[in-house]
Amino acid sequence: MTATILDPKTALVVIDLQKGIVSLDTAHPTADIVANSVTLADAFRAKGLPVVLVHVIDGAPGRNEAPAGAGGQLPTDWADIVPELGPREGDIVVTKRTWGAFHGTDLDLRLRRAGVTQVVLTGIATSIGVESTARSAYEHGYNVTVVTDAITDMDADAHRNSVEKIFPRLSETDTTEAIVALLG
DSSP states (O other), rough: OOOOOOSEEEEEEOOOOOHHHHHHHSSSSSSHHHHHHHHHHHHHHHTTTOOEEEEEEEEOOOEEEOSSSSOOOOOOOTHHHHHHOOOOOTEEEEESSSSSSSSTTHHHHHHTOOOOOOEEEEEOIIIIIIIHHHHHHHTOEEEEEEEEEEEEEESHHHHHHHHIIIIHHHOOOEHHHHHHHOOO
């Protein structure tokens, strides 16, 4: 479904566009994902709308069969948000330790205090951080829009599943160009 409208108080939420993640092999070029997210961030900032930059610094505790990372120490700049995005003055920076941007953070509180009723999502990885954040935003009662040319995944099939099967049940989807046009 294409995006139909943006609420007057819509926030852009950019998921995990940080040095360590944009350097991974993904289904779509990360340079394109970053460029489209920068275009959106600039458009949101120009309209005085919130831009939220989310980065992950750690993993959630608990056992699983596929631990994140290759083990060992991560580079010191691994969690740094890519400089093209910022942060810029007035941006909200959220540090998370789980897949989604809401759990264990003050994101919901900060958005509600700003009167935000809708979130537009970009970032990496589609089936992990983006989908988890979309699900949680939907459960928190936000209108959700996912920008399909500003997301990617390390697994093309997982990306396709999220875009084709999951997001239509939680959100509207559209392109960077269409979202910028809706901003006016």
